[in-house]
Every structure is written in structure tokens, then in C-alpha cells.
Amino acid sequence: MDNENILISGASIAGPALAYWLTRYGFRPTVVERTPALREGGYKLDIRGKAVEVVERMGILADIRQVSTGMKEGTFVDRNGKAVVSMSAEFFNSRQEQDDEVMRTDLSRIIYERTRSDVEYLFNDSITSITEGQNGVAVTFERGKPRVFDLVIGADGIHSNVRRLVFGDESRFLHNLGAYISIFTAPNFLDLDRQELYYYAPGKFVSLFSAQDRSKAMSFFFFSSPPLSHDYRNIEQQKGLLTSFFSGDGWQIPRLLKDVWDAPDFYFDSVSQIHMDRWSAGRIALLGDAAYCPSPASGQGTSLALIGAYVLAGELALASGDYTTAFTRKRQKAPGFSQGDRWRRKPAAAGRPPSLDRRQSLC
Ligand SMILES: Cc1cc2nc3c(=O)[nH]c(=O)nc-3n(C[C@H](O)[C@H](O)[C@H](O)COP(=O)(O)OP(=O)(O)OC[C@H]3O[C@@H](n4cnc5c(N)ncnc54)[C@H](O)[C@@H]3O)c2cc1C
Known part of the structure; x- marks a missing residue:
């Protein structure tokens, strides 16, 4: 196998999942996380869909089912908190067959735990800097010593x-869809139990739910806005923006806007898509x-x-590490892979990587 020494930037979902498959196919991934x-x-x-089969093949479907949110019900409330209409969570989320729902933190932790003993993680x-040469990619880091890798995956x-x-x-690549979201943990002051409450106002939406851990709730804020010139790393500035957009709103919003200042896990970003003509350049x-x-x-x-x-990992393995072939095939085959349903008819045993020949015929 060529090009075994692979640096992956980012340890959320895509990075550790790639590291998992690369390790199984005999590569040596290193993951750097900011x-x-x-x-x-x-x-x-x-x-959803094919992704359920991917996590099954990773051997983590049972772990995921264990931490599934198991949401029961969603209720729309008015500005005084009065229930307007309720519906089952399954109906509201239009989930199908084996689809599941987990907290991002849980999924990230499960994949990390599955890979941490075989993968070098640099937190x-x-x-x-990234400088590509004929035989590899020279990489410098903010803290660590410079190193050379065969491939780098962002x-x-x-x-x-x-x-x-x-x-x-x-x-050049980011398309702002004209809205922002914010997500943070708050105390479960309404004692919700696998229930979600939704509050709508013109151009705004707020929801609050509690799932497996009833000691806390998660709040979600959404608002329409032309692009804001904010620093996506400046959390205090983002909390201020959120507070000013929702000040004077009804329901439990004033309470949540107080809680936001103590939130341990504040997330704020534009609702945007990334559009690129190509996803690879050399190594x-x-x-x-x-x-x-999306x-x-x-x-x-x-x-x-x-x-x-x-x-991506499968194509690299199929091409024995030939990245030019693998990156081209990934680009060509990934869309067809996610649309087709051939794979669904032939589920594999949990945790077993598909044979490379079979993978090829399925993509
Ligand atoms: C904290 C957080 C909360 C999220 N919440 C939601 C949500 O509620 N709903 C939703 O639909 N999507 C959410 N997302 C996005 C969701 O995780 C992704 O859409 C999806 O899972 C694909 O994941 P990804 O691994 O490609 O990217 P991401 O999940 O965005 O992960 C990117 C990773 O790269 C790391 N990183 C960033 N910059 C650097 C750097 N310079 N060097 C090294 N590492 C770096 C980040 O810290 C992060 O761990 C969230 C992402 C994060 C990070």
C-alpha cells in the first residue's frame, strides 16, 4: 500500500470516521484537532439512509441506539407557553426505517472511542502551512513540530x-442562506422528558428539549438575517448578537437569554452551504x-x-493508496452512492468492512 501516512484535520464526525476506515484498510492516520x-x-x-449502514459496518450501531434521543413528542407553544398543537417526534422528523437521531456530542465521542487506540490524535x-512536494506534504503546526505526510485531508x-x-x-465557497442558528445547553427548568417545545415568531424560531439526560435541556435559536459581519470565533460577541435579536420576544426566551451567558457549549453560525467545483488538489x-x-x-x-x-477510505484502499485515482473516483462515485438503494438490499454483518470488490460494485 502506498501513501499510508495520512494527516486528517478535524476530530468531529468526518475526521474520526475517516480515521476508522483508513486504519481498517492498513493506513496510518493522524488526526489534528484545534x-x-x-x-x-x-x-x-x-x-439517515445509507449512513445507518455505514455505522453498522463500523460496529457502532448498537452504541448509537443506546444513546438515541428517543424523542417522544413535539409541541408548538404560543408566546405565553400555551400548547397550540402536539405531534409525535417520528411524524415531525419524517424518519424512515432504521434512521436514528443522536446528540452530536454522543456520536462524536462514540467514533473517537472506537478509534483512539489505533489512531494518533493531536489535540x-x-x-x-501545507507545502506539497513530489514525495509528500510538508506540514507546519501552531504548536507541534513540522512533519511530512503522504496525504492531508481537511x-x-x-x-x-x-x-x-x-x-x-x-x-469563494460559502453561500449564506440568509439565516443564523445558535445552540446551547440550559437547565431543564421546564422538566421536559424527551419532549421538544417549539416557538415561532416572524423570521424567528426557538426550540427547547431534553432527551436522555433530564438534568439539562438543549435550546436552539434560529433567525433570518442578511449576512452579519461577526467573528465566528468570538463567542461573547455572538451571545450579544443573539440577545439583541431576540430581546422582547415571548415564551421562555428571556429566561434562555439569561442562561446563554453561563452555557458551557455555545454554538453559533450562519446557515450556509459550501459549493466547490473540486474537493482535491494533488495530495x-x-x-x-x-x-x-449542505x-x-x-x-x-x-x-x-x-x-x-x-x-474515500475505500477508494484509497482499492487504488492501493494511489490518491489521484482514489480522489477522482470519490468525486465521481459519491453522489451515485448516496442516491442508489442497491446496498440497502444486502446488509453486512456489524463491524465487518465490506470486501473491496463488493464496495466497488456498490458505488
Ligand atoms: C460544536 C459543533 C456543533 C454542531 N452542531 C450542529 C447542530 O446542532 N446541527 C447540525 O446540523 N450540525 C451541527 N454541527 C455540524 C455537524 O457536526 C456537521 O454538519 C456534520 O456532522 C459533518 O461533520 P464534519 O466532521 O464534516 O464537520 P464539523 O462537525 O463541523 O467538525 C469540524 C471539526 O474540525 C475542527 N476544526 C476546525 N478548525 C480546525 C483547525 N484549524 N484545525 C483542526 N481542527 C479544526 C472543529 O473543532 C471540529 O471538531 C455542529 C458542529 C460542531 C463542531
């Missing part, structure tokens, strides 16, 4: 550092939200990341 530990936070994430660091999210360093400024490629973020509004980002990781 935050000092696995990043917590985020709302409920859907695992609290970030790539500062799985570092919608504001990808690798994409900026190799493909150019984010403004460097992008994966997950870094390459093709926006949090789609509910598909996690499934696409999981499937993309599976396909």
Missing part, C-alpha cells in the same frame, strides 16, 4: 482551515462539511460526512 479536547455541543443529528493544535468543518490554506478564501483533499456542507437546515450533513468517509 480544540484541547473532543469538542462538545450541538443539537440532535440525524443518521490543541492546528495546521499553519475534515475541519464549514470554516475549514485546510480549504483556506489550499483552495483559497472561504468567501490534499476535503471531506464532510469542509467540502460539501447546511444544518438540511439535516443531512452528518450522514453525508459518514458516507463520504467510508467512500
Whole structure:
């Protein structure tokens, strides 16, 4: 196998999932993550369609089922908190067959735990330069010593550092859909039990739910807005923006806007998509939200990341590490892979990677 020594930037979903498959196929991945530990936070994430089969093949479906949110019901409330209409969570989320829903933190932790003994993780660091040569990629880091890798994969999210360093400024690829979201943990002061409450106002939406851990609730804020010129790393500034957009609103919003200042896991971002003509350049490629973020509004980002990781690692293995062939095939085959249903008819045993020949025929 050629090009075994692979650096992945980003340890959320796409990065560790890719590391899992690369290790199984005999590569040696290293994952660098900017935050000092696995990043917590985020709302409920859907695992749908083919992605369910990917996690089954990773041997983590049972772990995922154990931490499934198990949501029972959603209720729309008015500005006084009076219930307007309730519906079952299954109906509201239009989930099908084996689809599941987990907290982002839980899914990220499960994949990390599955890979941590076989994969080198470098937390609290970030790539500062990437220089491709004939025989590898020279990488410098904010903290660690410079190193040379065979390949570099950017799985570092919608504001990808690798994409900026190799493909150019984010403004060329990011399409703001005209809205913002914020997600943070709050006390479960309404004693919700696998219930979600939704509050709508013109151009605004807020929800609150509690799932497995009833000691806390998760709140979700959404508002329409033309693009804001905010710093996506400045959390205090983002909390201020959220507070001013929702000041004077009804229901439990005043209470949540007090809680936001103590939230341990505040997340704020635009609802945006990433559009790129190509996801690779030489020995460097992008994966997950870094390459093709469909926006949090789609509910598909996690499934696409999981499937993309599976396909990319499989193509590298099929091509015996020949990255030119693998990156081209990944680009050509990933869309067909996610649309077809041939694979669904032939489920594999849990945890077993598909044979490479069979993978090829399925993509
Ligand atoms: C904290 C958080 C909360 C989220 N909440 C939601 C949500 O509620 N709903 C939803 O639909 N989607 C959410 N997302 C996005 C969702 O995780 C992705 O759409 C999807 O799972 C694909 O994941 P990804 O691994 O490609 O990207 P992401 O999940 O965005 O992960 C990118 C990773 O790269 C890391 N990173 C960033 N910059 C660098 C750098 N310079 N060097 C090294 N590492 C870096 C980040 O810290 C992160 O761990 C959230 C993402 C994060 C990070």
C-alpha cells in the first residue's frame, strides 16, 4: 500500500470516521484537532439512509441506539407557553426505517472511542502551512513540530482551515442562506422528558428539549438575517448578537437569554452551504462539511460526512493508496452512492468492512 501516512484535520464526525476506515484498510492516520479536547455541543443529528449502514459496518450501531434521543413528542407553544398543537417526534422528523437521531456530542465521542487506540490524535493544535512536494506534504503546526505526510485531508468543518490554506478564501465557497442558528445547553427548568417545545415568531424560531439526560435541556435559536459581519470565533460577541435579536420576544426566551451567558457549549453560525467545483488538489483533499456542507437546515450533513468517509477510505484502499485515482473516483462515485438503494438490499454483518470488490460494485 502506498501513501499510508495520512494527516486528517478535524476530530468531529468526518475526521474520526475517516480515521476508522483508513486504519481498517492498513493506513496510518493522524488526526489534528484545534480544540484541547473532543469538542462538545450541538443539537440532535440525524443518521439517515445509507449512513445507518455505514455505522453498522463500523460496529457502532448498537452504541448509537443506546444513546438515541428517543424523542417522544413535539409541541408548538404560543408566546405565553400555551400548547397550540402536539405531534409525535417520528411524524415531525419524517424518519424512515432504521434512521436514528443522536446528540452530536454522543456520536462524536462514540467514533473517537472506537478509534483512539489505533489512531494518533493531536489535540490543541492546528495546521499553519501545507507545502506539497513530489514525495509528500510538508506540514507546519501552531504548536507541534513540522512533519511530512503522504496525504492531508481537511475534515475541519464549514470554516475549514485546510480549504483556506489550499483552495483559497472561504468567501469563494460559502453561500449564506440568509439565516443564523445558535445552540446551547440550559437547565431543564421546564422538566421536559424527551419532549421538544417549539416557538415561532416572524423570521424567528426557538426550540427547547431534553432527551436522555433530564438534568439539562438543549435550546436552539434560529433567525433570518442578511449576512452579519461577526467573528465566528468570538463567542461573547455572538451571545450579544443573539440577545439583541431576540430581546422582547415571548415564551421562555428571556429566561434562555439569561442562561446563554453561563452555557458551557455555545454554538453559533450562519446557515450556509459550501459549493466547490473540486474537493482535491494533488495530495490534499476535503471531506464532510469542509467540502460539501449542505447546511444544518438540511439535516443531512452528518450522514453525508459518514458516507463520504467510508467512500474515500475505500477508494484509497482499492487504488492501493494511489490518491489521484482514489480522489477522482470519490468525486465521481459519491453522489451515485448516496442516491442508489442497491446496498440497502444486502446488509453486512456489524463491524465487518465490506470486501473491496463488493464496495466497488456498490458505488
Ligand atoms: C460544536 C459543533 C456543533 C454542531 N452542531 C450542529 C447542530 O446542532 N446541527 C447540525 O446540523 N450540525 C451541527 N454541527 C455540524 C455537524 O457536526 C456537521 O454538519 C456534520 O456532522 C459533518 O461533520 P464534519 O466532521 O464534516 O464537520 P464539523 O462537525 O463541523 O467538525 C469540524 C471539526 O474540525 C475542527 N476544526 C476546525 N478548525 C480546525 C483547525 N484549524 N484545525 C483542526 N481542527 C479544526 C472543529 O473543532 C471540529 O471538531 C455542529 C458542529 C460542531 C463542531
